[in-house]
Amino acid sequence: MSILREITELLNAGIIDQTTADRIHDYYSKKKGTSTNRLFLAFGILGAILVGLGIILIIAHNWDELSRSTKTLFAFLPLLAGQGLCFYSLIKKQHNEAWKESSAAFLFFAVGASISLVSQVYNIPGELSSYLLTWMLLCFPLIYVMKSSIVSLLYLIGITYYAAEVGYMSRFTSESYLYWLLLSLELPHYYYLYKYKANSNFMVFHNWLFPLSMVIVLGTVAYKMEELMFIAYCSLFGLMYLLGDTSFFSIKKLRNNGYKIIGSLGTIVLLIILSFEWFWVELISNDLQLNKVVVSPEFITSLIITLLAGGLLYLNQKGKSLKVMKPLAPVFLIFIFIFILGLKSPIAIILVNLCVFMIGILTIRDGAKENSLGILNFGLLIITVLIICRFFDTDLSFVFRGILFVLVGAGFFVANYLMLNKRKTNE
Numbered sequence: 001m002s003i004l005r006e007i008t009e010l011l012n013a014g015i016i017d018q019t020t021a022d023r024i025h026d027y028y029s030k031k032k033g034t035s036t037n038r039l040f041l042a043f044g045i046l047g048a049i050l051v052g053l054g055i056i057l058i059i060a061h062n063w064d065e066l067s068r069s070t071k072t073l074f075a076f077l078p079l080l081a082g083q084g085l086c087f088y089s090l091i092k093k094q095h096n097e098a099w100k101e102s103s104a105a106f107l108f109f110a111v112g113a114s115i116s117l118v119s120q121v122y123n124i125p126g127e128l129s130s131y132l133l134t135w136m137l138l139c140f141p142l143i144y145v146m147k148s149s150i151v152s153l154l155y156l157i158g159i160t161y162y163a164a165e166v167g168y169m170s171r172f173t174s175e176s177y178l179y180w181l182l183l184s185l186e187l188p189h190y191y192y193l194y195k196y197k198a199n200s201n202f203m204v205f206h207n208w209l210f211p212l213s214m215v216i217v218l219g220t221v222a223y224k225m226e227e228l229m230f231i232a233y234c235s236l237f238g239l240m241y242l243l244g245d246t247s248f249f250s251i252k253k254l255r256n257n258g259y260k261i262i263g264s265l266g267t268i269v270l271l272i273i274l275s276f277e278w279f280w281v282e283l284i285s286n287d288l289q290l291n292k293v294v295v296s297p298e299f300i301t302s303l304i305i306t307l308l309a310g311g312l313l314y315l316n317q318k319g320k321s322l323k324v325m326k327p328l329a330p331v332f333l334i335f336i337f338i339f340i341l342g343l344k345s346p347i348a349i350i351l352v353n354l355c356v357f358m359i360g361i362l363t364i365r366d367g368a369k370e371n372s373l374g375i376l377n378f379g380l381l382i383i384t385v386l387i388i389c390r391f392f393d394t395d396l397s398f399v400f401r402g403i404l405f406v407l408v409g410a411g412f413f414v415a416n417y418l419m420l421n422k423r424k425t426n427e
Contacts, residue, residue, distance in 0.1 A: 068121060075117035082107030086146060104148035108139050132162040136182065143189050149202035152189050153209060159183060160213040167220025176220040183213070194248070207249075208258035211240050215262065221301045227283055228298035230274065231339055232305055237266035238332030239309035242316055245326060254374075264328055268359070268382055271331070275353050275389055280342050288343065306332065327362035331355065356386050364415065376415055384408050 085103035093099035112135045119126060136158045142151045163179035190210070193203045218236060222229045243249065244260025254261065273279070293299050309332050317325060334355060342348030360382035367376030387408055 071117065071121045075114050075121060078110035079107075079114040082110035086142075089146070100146050101148055101150045104142050104146040104151045105154070108142060108151050108154055111135060111138050129162055129165045132158055132165065133178075136162065140182075140185060143186065147189075147192075149189070149193065149197075149200075149206075152186055153202070153205055155186060156183075156206075156209050156213055160216055163217040163220055167217065176217070179217050179220070198248075204256045204258075207256065208262075211259050211262045215266065218301070221297050223297055225288065225293060225296045225298045227286065227288070228293070228296065228302050230270065230279075231336055232298065232302040234267065234270055234335045235302060235305040235309045235332045237263045237270065238329070239263070239305060239312060241267065241326075241328050242309060242312040245316060245329070246312075267328055267331055268356070268385075271335070271352060271356050271359075272385055272389060275349070275356055275386065276393060277346075277349055280346060280349050283339075283342050283348075284344065284346065306336065327359045327366065331359065353386065353390075356382065360386065368415075373416065373420075377412070380408070380412050380415060384412075 082103065086100075086107050089096070089099045089103045115131060115135055115138075118124070119131075136155055139151060139158075140155060142148055143155060159179055159182040162182075163176050167176035167179075190206055193200065193206060197203055214236065215233075218232060219229065221232070240259045241263030244257045244263055249257050249259060313329060313333075316329070338348050338351045338355070341351065360379045363379030363382060364376055365379075367373070367379055
């Protein structure tokens with residue numbers, strides 16, 4: 001690194017002493033070693049996956065020419081090889097993360113390949129969902145036996161695919177609820193990463209995949225009262241935003257905070273969609289009976305998520321003034337009030353648009369307070385999107401619409417100009 005070459009010059013100039021130079025050298029040497037280990041780990045995992053897929057392709061090319069016994073042997077060969085590699089890693093390379101992660105990744109795909117090949121050889125019928133469930137259950141112990149984070153990520157992708165297959169591709173079935181149990185089985189490993197590897201890349205990937213997985217699967221709960229899922233999703237996005245705003249996540253770089261990004265974007269996108277008239281017209285026309293609503297899976301799901309989000313909002317705001325509350329934090333509660341009004345009155349459309357507009361204004365204010373161009377422009381973007389939506393949704397004249405766009409564009413320019421001038425003045 002260039003700083004290591006500058007140490008001698010700084011030492012000769014008397015800026016630092018020999019002790020400080022040695023400490024700087026040791027620090028960057030260790031940092032370089034850590035980067036090398038991460039690179040080796042990444043290429044090790046990628047290599048194991050490619051080798052496994054390559055073996056499967058070679059066998060598949062000559063598959064029709066093989067006898068049944070030979071096919072069975074090849075079906076179990078990758079599985080045995082993967083188990084051997086994992087056993088070797090546990091005994092001889094137990095402190096080598098690259099070996100453990102690579103061998104676990106290889107065995108993960110070997111299990112899936114073996115199940116598929118055996119089913120094909122002996123003509124065992126079955127659906128994709130049952131295949132995915134069997135695969136994930138067989139590979140789940142690898143997460144804890146090998147302490148493998150790559151298998152944890154692959155398992156998370158697998159159970160998400162399973163839940164989507166059961167919940168979206170098939171007719172409604174209670175099997176989709178099994179996803180939440182499968183997800184909970186992974187929580188101890190997630191906590192382990194949080195406790196001991198909070199700054200690792202694997203922790204960052206989990207912070208993105210966990211919320212994405214839940215967003216994808218939550219819709220499988222919908223049955224007969226799909227309208228209530230808007231409350232469930234709004235509360236879920238609120239829960240994610242609040243989780244991303246806790247002390248653990250808020251100190252991290254924004255790109256590593258999947259909960260906050262997904263929660264904030266999800267909330268805004270949902271409100272923008274509901275700022276159109278079609279949803280509220282349809283909602284008023286539906287006759288939702290209270291005795292059926294309270295026992296529906298959509299209502300129970302919405303209630304549970306809202307209570308969790310409400311509890312987290314209370315903990316985040318405990319002992320703090322309402323003035324420091326972030327604009328997006330209480331939106332899920334406000335939306336429930338708007339939704340209830342929308343069951344009887346079209347005023348809900350106005351309230352949703354007003355809510356989006358106020359979020360944009362308050363976000364701009366926060367950006368100005370924190371001297372953050374990113375937050376400032378996010379608030380301006382919210383208002384711009386809202387205006388664009390109303391451009392196609394109203395009967396305003398083209399002149400008036402044009403004036404609105406000019407004002408918004410000028411607002412972007414002026415706000416950024418003032419912010420940059422403020423930064424220069426402070427410097």
